Every structure is written in C-alpha cells, then in structure tokens.
Amino acid sequence: MTDFFKDIPEIVYEGTDSSNEFAFRHYDPDAQVMGKRLEDQLRFSVAYWHSFAWPGGDPFGGQTFDRPWFGDTMDHAKMKADVAFEMFRILGVPFFCFHDADVRPEGDSFAENTARLQEMTDYFAQKMETSKTKLLWGTANMFTHRRYMAGAATNPDPDVFAFAAATVKTCLDATHQLGGQNYVLWGGREGYETLLNTDLKKEREHAGRFLTMVVDYAKKIGFEGAILVEPKPQEPSKHQYDYDVGTVYSFLKDFGLENEVKMNIEQGHAILAGHSFEHELALAASLGILGSIDMNRNDYQSGWDTDQFPVSVPEVAVAYYEVLKAGGFTTGGTNFDAKIRRQSLDPEDLILAHVGGMDVCAAGLKAAAAMLEDGGLERMRDERYAGWDTSDLLGMDLAAIAEKVEREGINPEPRSGRQERLENWVNRFV
Amino acid sequence: MTDFFKDIPEIVYEGTDSSNEFAFRHYDPDAQVMGKRLEDQLRFSVAYWHSFAWPGGDPFGGQTFDRPWFGDTMDHAKMKADVAFEMFRILGVPFFCFHDADVRPEGDSFAENTARLQEMTDYFAQKMETSKTKLLWGTANMFTHRRYMAGAATNPDPDVFAFAAATVKTCLDATHQLGGQNYVLWGGREGYETLLNTDLKKEREHAGRFLTMVVDYAKKIGFEGAILVEPKPQEPSKHQYDYDVGTVYSFLKDFGLENEVKMNIEQGHAILAGHSFEHELALAASLGILGSIDMNRNDYQSGWDTDQFPVSVPEVAVAYYEVLKAGGFTTGGTNFDAKIRRQSLDPEDLILAHVGGMDVCAAGLKAAAAMLEDGGLERMRDERYAGWDTSDLLGMDLAAIAEKVEREGINPEPRSGRQERLENWVNRFV
Amino acid sequence: MTDFFKDIPEIVYEGTDSSNEFAFRHYDPDAQVMGKRLEDQLRFSVAYWHSFAWPGGDPFGGQTFDRPWFGDTMDHAKMKADVAFEMFRILGVPFFCFHDADVRPEGDSFAENTARLQEMTDYFAQKMETSKTKLLWGTANMFTHRRYMAGAATNPDPDVFAFAAATVKTCLDATHQLGGQNYVLWGGREGYETLLNTDLKKEREHAGRFLTMVVDYAKKIGFEGAILVEPKPQEPSKHQYDYDVGTVYSFLKDFGLENEVKMNIEQGHAILAGHSFEHELALAASLGILGSIDMNRNDYQSGWDTDQFPVSVPEVAVAYYEVLKAGGFTTGGTNFDAKIRRQSLDPEDLILAHVGGMDVCAAGLKAAAAMLEDGGLERMRDERYAGWDTSDLLGMDLAAIAEKVEREGINPEPRSGRQERLENWVNRFV
Amino acid sequence: MTDFFKDIPEIVYEGTDSSNEFAFRHYDPDAQVMGKRLEDQLRFSVAYWHSFAWPGGDPFGGQTFDRPWFGDTMDHAKMKADVAFEMFRILGVPFFCFHDADVRPEGDSFAENTARLQEMTDYFAQKMETSKTKLLWGTANMFTHRRYMAGAATNPDPDVFAFAAATVKTCLDATHQLGGQNYVLWGGREGYETLLNTDLKKEREHAGRFLTMVVDYAKKIGFEGAILVEPKPQEPSKHQYDYDVGTVYSFLKDFGLENEVKMNIEQGHAILAGHSFEHELALAASLGILGSIDMNRNDYQSGWDTDQFPVSVPEVAVAYYEVLKAGGFTTGGTNFDAKIRRQSLDPEDLILAHVGGMDVCAAGLKAAAAMLEDGGLERMRDERYAGWDTSDLLGMDLAAIAEKVEREGINPEPRSGRQERLENWVNRFV
Ligand SMILES: [Co+2]
Ligand SMILES: [Co+2]
Ligand SMILES: [Co+2]
Ligand SMILES: [Co+2]
Ligand SMILES: [Co+2]
Ligand SMILES: [Co+2]
Ligand SMILES: [Co+2]
Ligand SMILES: [Co+2]
Known part of the structure; x- marks a missing residue:
C-alpha cells in the first residue's frame, strides 16, 4: 500500500440525501437497471494516462503535479501501478485502460520497450489477481515519441510504419494476456500538418493495410475482444484521417473491415468534428459499428480537446439513450478519457473528479433507461414515419412515381415536427 | 434586349496594366494553359439563383434588390431569362446552372410546376441557339417550399418523397433536353433539426434508394452527364447527411454508387465542415469522385454559408492545383454559387462581382499550372515517400514485422517535414 | 376571443409528478424563493416578434406557418394582438416585449408608421387594462427594412440616422405610454460587412451620439425605466459594434454613459461571441451594468443565432446564480427571445415551447437560490482569496515589492483550484 | 561563431526572378516606401522563444528538436544567445524580442532568477555592441512556471502577485538597460478555468493595480518606450481578461490608462477572438492605442493558437494598410511571434521560415503603400460618408429630429455598398 490516497475511504453509495463529498449520490452498482446491475450497464473504466502519467502541462506551461512515481525507472512504473490499483479499489471501478507508454518507461530500442512492457504486463497480471478491476482495453501510444511526428501507419518512412506495427503487436499481446475486452487504435498523428508534403492516397492505403494486419493478428492469437477505432477530426494533427464516424466508416468499407472493426466514440471528439455526441452514437449504431465510449466532454468555448469529466446529466442521458437503444454495451464500456484540470493538484481532486463523473453517468443512464422503458419517444417517432409502413414507393422508379x-x-401538407414537445418530454426524465 | 445592364460593355481581356474596372486583367479565354484554352480549363458557370432569383434577404432583413423581373408570372420568368442571357453575353461565360424554382414561378400542383418548367426549358433552348452559353448543370430546388421542411428524399412522409422524386424526374428531363453536362443534388433539408424525432437509419436508406433511382433514370433516358452530390455539413438543417466528401463516400459505398456518382465541392461548405477546400478536393480526387466545383468562399469569421465571390489568388491557386493534378475538369467546371452582398444594389455590382471572381480564378489556375509544370512540389513529395518504392512491408504480417x-x-530518426520551405516555394508562383 | 388556441387551457402548476403536457412541473408562481414570489423573481416575458410575427423562413426556405393574422392591414395587426394576449393569459406571463415593426404594418412614410404605432399602442393599452401582462420592454426594429441595410445610427447616410432617431423617439413614447419597465437597443445592422467601405471611427462616434440622445430623451419625457443595450458579435452583420459586454462597456465609458445604460444579455449571443452566458452575466454584474436577460439558447453545433427555448436546467441554474448573486432583477426580467422551430407548426407547439422554457427556468432559478442559500460556493471562493484580506501589496510600488x-x-507554492470538487458541489443542487 | 547554421549565407535581396531559396524576392531593406527605407517601415523582429527555446512539443507529443543549447546551465544559455545573434545576422533583422525565461535557466528563487537575468542582459548588451539588431521589446514569462498556474497579477494568492510584480520589475530593468523600445505584457494565465472558483471583480482590480504599477515604474526609471498589452481571448486559460482590443480598452478606461498603454496585436489572437486582424488594427487605430504587431497567423481550421509564419500576401497587405494609414510604426514593429512546425527539424527550416515570412510582409506592405498612395479606397470611403460633412443632425435632440x-x-433610399467593386480594386494591388 502506498500512502498517496491515505485518508480517502472506499467510495460507497449513500443516495441523493448525502452531502458527503466522498460518496456516490447516484451510482449504486447493484441497482437493477433494464435487467442488469448498474455496474454492468455502465462498465466504468479509468484511463491510466491522464490520471497517472500526465504531469499537468499545457502548450504554455509545464508540470504542475508532484507525484512520487514521476521518473523513468521500472520502480517508478511499479509505484505508479500500485497507486493506480489503489484508486481503482477506492472507486470500485470494474475496468481500466492503458497505453504501453503509460505503464513503462521509454526504452532505447524496440526490444527494450518490449521487455519493459512484458515486465509491467506481468506485474499488472499479478495485481489483477486480487483486484476486481479488469482491462477494458489496451492501446499503443504512437503519437508522443518524436519518431511518430509525421504519422505511425501513415508515415512517409516505412521504418516508422514497421516500428509502429511491431509496437502494436506487443500491445495486442499484452492486452490479450491481461484478458482485455477490446483493443483501441487512435491515430493522433495519422493525418497531416500540410497537404503540400502529403500523399493522401498513399497514406490512406497504408492505414488500410495496417488496420487489416491488426485485425488479422488479433484473430491469429485468438484475441476475442473487439478492435476499435477512435475518431477525432484534428489535434494534434491539423487534419486527421479518422475524422468522425462517417469518415471512418467510409474507410472501413473501402478495406472490407466494416464487420471487423467498431468505434470508440469520445464526446469531445464529436464536438470538435462539429457533431453532437448523440449524433455520432446514433450514426454508429445505425451502421452497426458502435463499440465503446470515452465519456469526457469538451468545453464548448474552447477549440481544442479539453478532456474534462462529464458534469451535465441531461447531456449524458441522451448519449446513454442511444447506447441503451442499441442494446447496451457488450465488450465496450464507459471510459473516462478525462483529466483533472492542471490546477487540481491534490490526491482528493483525482478521486472526486471520478466520483462526480461516475455519479453524473449513473444519473444519466438511469434517466435514459426510464425514457426507454416509458417508450414515449419511440412511439412518437414511429408514428411520424408510419406512412412508410404501407408505402410501395421504394419499389418504383422515378418515372412511375412521377x-x-x-x-x-x-x-403533401407538412406536419409539425414537435421538437419543443419532445424536448419537454425528455426533461421529465433528466 | 432589356436595358438592365444598359451601358455595360462586353468584358474583354486587357491585361494587368489595365485599370478599367470593366475588363479582365487575368482572364484571357484564349490563352493556352496546360494544352487547353483557359476558357476550357476553367469552364466558368453563372448560378441563376443567386444572381437573378435572390431578393437580398437575410435572417434579419427583407428584400433589398429592386429588379424589374421580380414577380410570379411567366412573363416575369422570361424577362429574368432575357436579363440572365444578357449577363452571360457580357461576361462571355461558357456555362450556367439553374434549379427549377429559379426559372419558373411556383405552381399550385406538380402538374403545373412541370408545365411551367417545360415552357421555360423550351424558352432556354431557343435562347441557347444564339448564345455561346451552355448548361453546366441543372438541379431541383427541394428546400425552399414548406413541403420539404422536414426533408425531401428523407422526409418522414412518403408523399413528400414521391413529390421530390417526381420533381427530380422533371428536372433531369429539362437538364437532358438542354444538353446539361451534369445533374446535381444538394440536400439542404436531408438532415435533421433534432435527433429526438428522427429515424436516422430509415432516412439514410430512403436517401440511398432515392439516389439509386436518380442514377437509374438518368441511364434510362440516355443522359450521359455526371450525377453529382454536393456535400454540406449543416445549414439550413442542424445536421445534414451529406456532411462532407468522406461522409458522402461512405454513403455511396453502402449503396454501391461509388462509380456512378461524383462530387460537386463548394469551398464554403468545406470550411463549414472544418476542412480546407483543397482537402476536400484532394480527398475526392484520391477516391476517384471529383466532379465539379462551386467556387465561392465563406467568410472565416462567420459561422454560416456566406457564398461570396472568391478574392484570394493564393487560396484559389492551391484548389486548382488539386483539380489540375487530377487531370482537370471533364464534365465539371467552375460554378460561382456566389451572391453579391445584399448591399450591392446596382447592376454594375452584379457584373463586377463576376469579373473579379473570374480574374481571381484565372490568376489562380495559371499559378497552379505553373506549379505543376515546374514539378518541384511533386518531386519533393515523391522524395519524401521514396522509401516505400522498395519496401516489402505491405506484404508482411504483424508478427513478421515485429x-x-x-x-x-x-x-527510425524523424526527417524534416519542410513545411515552411514548401510554403515559400508555392509563394513563388502565386 | 379568437379560436386560435381553442382547446388549450390555462397552464397551472401541478408539480413534478404530473405527466400533463399542459401543466407546469416546476413553475409555481406563488412559491417563495429568496424572499419573493417565484413569478417576481423570474419576471417572464414573451417576445412578440418570434411568436407572432415570424413566418418560419430561414435563409434557404420560406414561410412555414399559416397564421390567420398574417397580412398587412391594421385588422390583421389587431387580430395578432388578440391572439398574443390570449397566449399571455394561457401562460400567465407577467410581461411581454415588442418592436414597432412586430405590431403594426409597415407604412409608406415615417408619419404613417407613427400613426399606426400610436393606434396599436392605444389598442395594447386598452387590452392591458384587463390583462395581468405588463410591458417589460419596447424597442425599435431598425434592421429589417432595406433602408437600414448599412446601419441605422451608424449609416453613412445622415438621412437614415435621422429616420432611425425619429423612429426610436416614437418607440420610446409608446413604451412610456404603456408603462414599459425598460427600453432596449439591439444594433443588428450597427456594424459592417466589409472594412473596405467603413469608417469605423466615424460610425462609432455616431453611435455614441445616438445613444446619448436616447438617454436624454428618456429623461426628458420622464421615462423611469432602464435603457438597455443588447450585445451581439455578428449576424446579420459580419461584425457588430456591440460585440459583447466588455466591448459595449468600453463604448459606454467613452461616451460617459456607464451609469445611464445597462445590458440586456442573451445566452445565444454570449455563445456566438465565444463566451459562456454566465461569463457575460458575471462580467456585467461586476461592472454594475447587468439589466435584463434574453433566455434563449444557441445550438452549440450551429454557427448562427438559433434562438431556441432553454432546455438545460444545469445551464440555466448557473446563469440565475449570477443574477441572484447580483441582487436579482429590478426593472429587468427573463425574456424568451426564442422561436419555435420552423417545423413546429401547431398552436400547441407555441404554448408547449413556452411551458417547457418556463419550467426549465423555474427549476434553474430554484437550484440557484438553493446554492446561494447554502453558501458553500461563496465560502470556498472567499477562502481562496483570503490572503488578500490582510495583504498590503496594493499600496506598494514595483520596486518595493521586488x-x-x-x-x-x-x-509561493500553488494551491489546488478544486474545479471538479466545485462542479460536484453544483451538481448536488441542479 | 557556432556552426549551427554553418553553410547558410547572409540572406540578400535578389528580386522576384530569383529562384534561390536563401534570398529575398520582395524584401529589399533599402527600397524607399512612403518616405522611409523598407527596413524602417517593417521593423522586423525575431521572437527568441519560439525559435530558440521551444523544444517542439505539443499537447500530444514531446520534444522533436535537437539543439546543442538545450540544457539548464548558463553555458547553454550563452550558446543559445550566440546562435540567436548569428540568425539575426543571417537574416539582417533590425530587432528581436525576449522573455526572461527564454534567455536564462529557471533558478530556485527570485534572487537567483534576477542574478541570471542580469548576467544574460550583460551578455546581450555586449553582443549588441557588434550587432545591428536592437531590442524591440522585452517581457516577463508569467505563464510557464507552475506558480502562475492560477494567474500572475490575478492570482488568488498575493504572494504570487508579489513574485510576478518583482519579476516584471527585473524584466523592465533589463529591457531598459538594453534600450528596448517597448515593454509587452501578455496575460496567458490572467483569466480563469472556471467561474466557480473565480472572483472576477477582484481579479480585474488587481490586474488594474498591477498595470498601473508597471506604468509608474517605467516612468520612474526613465523608460521611454511604450507599454503594450497583447490581447488574446483564451488559451492557455479557458477565458482571458485581455480578450480583444475592445475589451482591453474598456479595462484601460476603467483604470485611467488609455493614454499610457497601447496594444500589441497578433493576427492569430484576433482570429481566435472571432475578429479579422485588420479589424483589431483598425479598432486600435481609431482608439489611438495601436502600438505594435505580432505577425503570425492562425490556421483557420484549428481552434487553437498555431503561431505560424505568414504566407498570404493579400491578408498581410490589408493589415499593413491599417498600420500605414495610422501613420506607420513609431516604437512598434513587425514581430514574428511564430514558430516553425514541430516537424521542421533542420537549421535551414528556421532560416527559411523567416525568409518567407519577411518576403510576404515586404510584398504586403508595398501593396498597402501602393493602395494608400493611389488613394482610391479612401476617396470611395469619403464619398460614402460625404452627407455627414454638411449635416446638422449631431447637434439636435430626438424630438427635433423626429x-x-x-x-x-x-x-431615404439605400445606396450600394459596392463591396465586390472595392475587393476588385484591392486585388489590383496585391
Ligand atoms: Co479527447
Ligand atoms: Co479518447
Ligand atoms: Co454555399
Ligand atoms: Co453550392
Ligand atoms: Co439571438
Ligand atoms: Co435577444
Ligand atoms: Co499566439
Ligand atoms: Co503574440
């Protein structure tokens, strides 16, 4: 046991009357919602990187956090793991996620990276024997190191493609070893800074080949989790190929991967692409590629990825409505790819941010379930499209229709779209 | 002859030393550029709607233009056509484009609309016998009338779908009769105001069926032009299905239309979707679906579609670079889907806006051609990717690569991306 | 009595258990909140223009609403007034607001406009004798008519300045006659489309002179209400002089009006300017110029003014927190400068939109009051700045401090900003 | 002499026919433009921080640049200065700018920081004896160190205010010693992350007091340069008090500093605030507070500060038009607060970025001068407002006008605003 969170108790459910900051007001893991325990509906996951690896820097300032595990030795890495699993225990979360670079110090070579990742994977495996917290997904960090500055799979240099491919292999191996339920690819450097030096067609083909290799290798080693792509329109790159769900789907179709790969959709990335979160969820669901979610919001007044914990129950509720309507999570879950603000220096801040986010999600999901169980929205929607149930138009050609x-x-006379009425209806539940 | 443009002469090329406002400084139609006359490279087109049908209103104000042809009789419609063809003659443009609703008054029924469109089509056909100006594309306005407020192809009411389909048939017929080189679909109402009342999956399927019918009917009547979709992310709808090139491509793939349909890409719409114009062009070219362009810009400080005439030679040059690199226009062209500002009240403003836009495009395309003929950019790009020419990576699997x-x-050591050097290189030409 | 809202009953408070769409769930006008009736805290107002004068058009489509009072006779105008007061009665709102152009048909001259406005003012006065609904504010529409296309007070043509000034006189007279509690100026055309034709310095001076005249005239006629300016950054103009609260304050300071004029702050306009609503409210409060609010939101994914009814209790709560902390409304109130969506065709939609908006505001204000009464936020804030209570730094100079x-x-060691903790605290109340 | 730029020659003017990358095509320092040498009009300045102190990191990636002077000793700092002055010589720039933190390693205390800054100031003074390059401005970095995470002048902790004030004293001393022509304050942390923990009124007062102290101290030590504030709306903070020119002006008025302080306006910051660069320049000029410019652009598709070198002559030309119209620079100049992209690894990239930027500015300023000398724009503008020359309206009151x-x-009948005609006119010159 480290003493980082020393006086902080395990967080338990106390209900909405509680004024205890260190308790859940909405999240009762054992409550039954739509036929499952709430814990099994929400499938919360902590992101290793923001909470344990990020030093608090931003483009205009350096490290703000003082953490005893900051350093580049394997001992530091293990202390970090110890603290992480303590936080998992305090929060009672069923899952976590990590990148290779979060959990092991950077080595001088691929071989050294691989060895260190293996050592940490074994360390995690050992800790997981006595922890309820499982691995939601693993992933490879292919954006921080300078070798990836011009792309990983889409780098003009095939040696970088090779280094990236080899690295994904090791991360898939680690994820498989730890029983990870998904493997995620987010391509922060798979894009461009300027079209002037970019062969868009070639880079797209390399990305397609890369993803195909990942899918094939996962099958080969018997990994039964889902392979997920996380769309984001830009940042760090000026423009990224995995812009949004629609764009990634066009890519999957082109490479025949639409039945092999699903989406990990982040609220903040949806916003940056000019969409609402619920749009991206509904679109993915309608295309059959909804996998998992990163439940961290963007500030609407900031033009970059702020990765904040969710605070708005109404916003979260309409998102979970799409998730539940699509059948709920299978391998996916609710990952907080969220970071505390760089001014939130205290260990307590780290805990309270998660407590607040979990409570907002719990309240939101319960509201979403209530809406679905009521069925009012679906009835009103069905009624609006009812004319199509008996229409023969889709079998006719233009001339016949004319x-x-x-x-x-x-x-035809237009009929009211009833938007405000529907918004009022939703407000009964959130 | 009307006397609307009474004292305005035909615009001729006078070169950059001219200070005559009513002359071209860059656009010499007969100049040879990359093996074609400049007129045949640029293929300029005037948009009927903005220049002749738009009264100057905006969301906070009404009509500003006083035009003798404003009115809802067929005589008004013919006077409008007369003035339009006079402007085409003054500008010497080889093409124009129109919607049905631009050229005929709205009737009380589909039959009346059809008859009026037919009468105006005949009137156009007769005028075109003595005009050099041809039809670049025709299209159906399925967004202004209140029947379309909730969509045309994607309307919850099958009767609206039917009305829209029938209308497209008549517009395709008119386009075909007039020798139109393309037919365009822009779906300003094919989207939603709120997800709460929307069945996204069903609407997408109806849109797919609709587009398939259009393609089939074009074939059936022997229309040999291109069928083009014009992407736009939003406005008038909160969210439109034809968001951007990548999204439309995913749609085409899903309905097996990627070899049947191409893109009409507008600068302003690219900006609204968070892309650069050149990005959308380069992406479409790489996917083999680049068809035609709407060369009208958006104000970077405004969050809506301002449809302004182009003014920046450097911006236009990098766009034409993508067009020329892709082989130049075949059926497509440079349409000014641009409107003069609502304060630009005088007939002269209408002419000068086009003169300025044509000159900017001419200067831009010549710069683009010079860049391509120099070849420096392509050489630097090829060099950057040269490692792939001899690489065997794409044939290996993850394990073999690792x-x-x-x-x-x-x-691998990263190599400089040389962005500023390339930007300087471009600035030698623009 | 018209029969427009025929079967719709007066809306009464039924509490949160009610599933009656035509009832308030949160708005109990007689409930006591911070020492006042809820009705007297919220001071709801209906905007005449959106609900009764707007035909449903947008930049790509025309009229969608069929209203029996649409037309340009005085009889139409009176029918419109009758329907409006019926809606006020149904909703039980204590206030309404109007522009001259909303309530009377446009005449052919200033004299005719004045006479018609006078006739309608008398008609309103008569109706108000038997209605509980008072006038929150009057204003002049100086943006719709083409004469104002290049500005009203800031028009390059002094005749337009004169017409605008004369018009404001008549609107102030009407507002005064009706006992209006405020007079508002919103300058949608006080800005520019292009700097190229604009003398920014001269236009700013004319605006200053204009506002000074308004203040002087209000005093002269004994109008005791507040003079309010409503900031908006752009739309309809590319750039407007009343960009945001900070910018308007600089203008007031320059013309010595900072004690004479206050702000009418709209949520949607705050968003368009890159701020949050609560920022604009807090800034105005700190400068002593917070007057009234327009409680209508913008869609975060749309780049233009969508003027929607509020739907989010958490958002509304933090706004009312600033209002209540500043002492609550005096002459100001909560105006819905909101329009139903153009697809919301039915009379019921008009009522339900207001019911929903009022309920959201009631819930939000009650949450804000609870937060203030708890005092937790203020205590935590005071504690954060406590060092200044005993500091002598503000009396020293740089050299002495060094x-x-x-x-x-x-x-100094930094201390945690505790953002997530504070956000959690707020979520206990909303 | 270091060998960092070893084979790169001094850049000289060769004219537009040159295809030498290491030559100026437009910037002939000795060319006469509007009565001054071009060098004396443009007054170029290199920013120390981006070119010599920034390691190439971004929010998702670390250092990309390998520079021999990266390190935290005074020897490293002096090597950095040596390389910087070599670049100044190669480029022939007349000015540079720096923050304290750019030029000296961070010490453990205020005293150590001061001593190190003094040592580097002396080192600079010595180098400047044999260099043509002077100091345009100095400034204090009060945003990178964690002590400033919650603000410098606006920090809740008075000790941080004190540390900041003491630091500004030392930076003003250094600037004065080196003959700096201006002193700049940019408040990247003077704002907030959340209103919840912020006392906006108190922070604004502290900022006012701080700025007053700076002005007083500058006078006390006989510093005759200008005190400049650089507005920026957000980033790093969610919201910054120095949002834009209008907002800063309101602040200056409140604290009686409008005749003491001028603006340093950056193109990228104007864009982030929703303005055009030329707007901010024209506004500052009209208020008499235009001081200096940071000539670095933002990418229009990115929502954060990209600080790129200028590439567009038309954009730069309209900016210099405002500068020249206001009389040109006095103490101010053209500072490149611009960084090469993090992929631009080579020493050559650093030189070429500046060469390109200087050439774009030279071409732009020459075009601006030609426009002013032609006078066409000013004549058309004067004509538009001519009615005011003989108007007596500004002396009348509302009633008299009515x-x-x-x-x-x-x-009044509206008159054409002639926007496109004016845009065409500008395009004759750029
Ligand atoms: Co993110
Ligand atoms: Co994420
Ligand atoms: Co457009
Ligand atoms: Co278009
Ligand atoms: Co508004
Ligand atoms: Co308003
Ligand atoms: Co900047
Ligand atoms: Co700057």
Missing part, C-alpha cells in the same frame, strides 16, 4: 404524383395530384 | 524490427534494430 | 520578495524569499 | 423627419418627409 406518373403517380401527377395522376393522384399528390401535394 | 520480428524484423527487433532483429534489424530498426529505430 | 525588494520585499527578495528579502523575504517569497517563493 | 419633427424634421416628419416635416421634410425624409424617407
């Missing part, structure tokens, strides 16, 4: 419109004098 | 990286100790 | 820092070895 | 409008039947 002939019919003229003959029957079809001249 | 083994190779470890065995060979691959540890 | 000497002190060196002598005392001052080397 | 009486006059009614009596004279004033009913």
